[in-house]
Amino acid sequence: MAMITGRTRGGAEWTPEFVTALDAQRCIGCGRCYKVCPRDVFTLVERVEMVEDADDFDEDDEMMVMTVQNALDCIGCKACAAVCPKQCHTHEAAAA
Ligand code: SF4
Numbered sequence: 001m002a003m004i005t006g007r008t009r010g011g012a013e014w015t016p017e018f019v020t021a022l023d024a025q026r027c028i029g030c031g032r033c034y035k036v037c038p039r040d041v042f043t044l045v046e047r048v049e050m051v052e053d054a055d056d057f058d059e060d061d062e063m064m065v066m067t068v069q070n071a072l073d074c075i076g077c078k079a080c081a082a083v084c085p086k087q088c089h090t091h092e093a094a095a096a
């Protein structure tokens, strides 16, 4: 299966890895990924919005955490993963 690939200015081929998920339970809401992202991918939300099972709710869920708002705007640079102190992001190459 052919994957989406790009080229550096020097002509070398590279394979972008696009953000596919962000672990809201690990995220501390520091905003580093939001600041470094060159696209409009992330937004801050209350963690409680990300908790699927109400029985799992606790006081920590009242804090703000990052979430993937617009995954289709990602260019696969992985800058977000490079700056995240909690390894929250998951990335994958995508089929062309
Ligand atoms: S991989 Fe790059 S473009 Fe995609 S969300 Fe992370 S920083 Fe933004």
Ligand code: SF4
Pocket (backbone or CB within 6 Å): 022, 026, 027, 028, 029, 030, 031, 032, 033, 034, 065, 066, 083, 084, 085, 086, 087, 088, 089
């Ligand atoms: S850099 Fe990591 S810990 Fe900080 S807001 Fe982004 S996902 Fe959360």
